[in-house]
Amino acid sequence: MTAPVLQVAGLSVEYGTRAGPAFAVTDVSFAVAPGRRLGLVGESGSGKSTTVLALMRLLRQGRIAAGSARLEGRELTALPDAAFRAIRFARMALVPQGAMSSLNPVLRIAEQIGDLYEDHGVRHGRAERRAAIGSLLGRVGLGAEVQDRFPHQLSGGMKQRVCIAMAIALGPALILADEPTSALDVMVQKQVMATLGRVQADTGAGLVLIGHDMALMAHFVDDLGVMYAGRIVEKGPVRRLFAAPRHPYTRMLVDSLPSFRLRGVFRGIPGVAPTLLARIEGCPFHPRCPMALARCRTEAPVLRPALDEGGHVAACHRAEEVAA
Numbered sequence: 001m002t003a004p005v006l007q008v009a010g011l012s013v014e015y016g017t018r019a020g021p022a023f024a025v026t027d028v029s030f031a032v033a034p035g036r037r038l039g040l041v042g043e044s045g046s047g048k049s050t051t052v053l054a055l056m057r058l059l060r061q062g063r064i065a066a067g068s069a070r071l072e073g074r075e076l077t078a079l080p081d082a083a084f085r086a087i088r089f090a091r092m093a094l095v096p097q098g099a100m101s102s103l104n105p106v107l108r109i110a111e112q113i114g115d116l117y118e119d120h121g122v123r124h125g126r127a128e129r130r131a132a133i134g135s136l137l138g139r140v141g142l143g144a145e146v147q148d149r150f151p152h153q154l155s156g157g158m159k160q161r162v163c164i165a166m167a168i169a170l171g172p173a174l175i176l177a178d179e180p181t182s183a184l185d186v187m188v189q190k191q192v193m194a195t196l197g198r199v200q201a202d203t204g205a206g207l208v209l210i211g212h213d214m215a216l217m218a219h220f221v222d223d224l225g226v227m228y229a230g231r232i233v234e235k236g237p238v239r240r241l242f243a244a245p246r247h248p249y250t251r252m253l254v255d256s257l258p259s260f261r262l263r264g265v266f267r268g269i270p271g272v273a274p275t276l277l278a279r280i281e282g283c284p285f286h287p288r289c290p291m292a293l294a295r296c297r298t299e300a301p302v303l304r305p306a307l308d309e310g311g312h313v314a315a316c317h318r319a320e321e322v323a324a
Ligand SMILES: Nc1ncnc2c1ncn2[C@@H]1O[C@H](COP(=O)(O)OP(=O)(O)OP(=O)(O)O)[C@@H](O)[C@H]1O
Pocket: 015, 016, 017, 022, 024, 042, 043, 044, 045, 046, 047, 048, 049, 050, 051, 060, 061, 062, 097, 276
């Protein structure tokens, strides 16, 4: 296998709150190979955004408490700020959650993209800059004239494309996309995802896609990590997770899709996720788990490989029975 573009190992992130530390991400590990797509799914508050914000050094009130993250072999957690700023966007770019509302309303698109070039020392003459921005916008399916517009003159789908353009502007080796289509209607979502997929494939970058939508993940990613209460509870090739989930939570997510297993019936997952203000004892999912045993309350399951399949791991004491 080619060396991963990103290798995250044992990452833990805590937020300082008035009630004490909130353990938002606990012992998360994953790798992304060049040209591959990793999805991270999980319900609201499961730590998806925190994970990518930590990688991008964009946490507010939060800190990496443990773990390592290597981008193209370089340890990110140890990098001095100046060196980190040089690789942000250039080697690793984020389409943040709610990206389109983070566009500056008083600047034309050309100025916003231009600032990104300036910040990273990309010098162009005036005509050359216009051409570069026009061609960048063309890569995400937008006309060159979009650079003369303000964000409010663009539709949601167009704004999201601008955000994707900004993420690929400097040719990063890794793209992190945090719910890049969640605010868009279904048709536009499909088009924007197709664009993201195309630019990712064209550039050969690795991609981490965050989302809630299992159906979208099924079509879009190669590998999937399922997050619950700040942990990855199952991960592996996306087809394996859909065909033979080994964690009850993954199984419930898969079963909740109308087109899988139970046609037409949507079943929510009863119960709420645990508070992150205390260390969780046992399996974090046990209070909601239909298969929980006494042992699940006290003994935290670790990620274990499935016997038959490379790279498919689940943290469940009853993994073998879930798949059955
Ligand atoms: N600045 C903060 N201070 C304290 N706690 C925070 C802060 N930001 C996030 N959290 C908490 O950390 C946990 C993980 O949040 P995060 O935003 O990473 O979840 P998420 O999986 O991205 O959710 P969503 O699907 O809603 O975007 C949540 O419990 C959240 O309340």
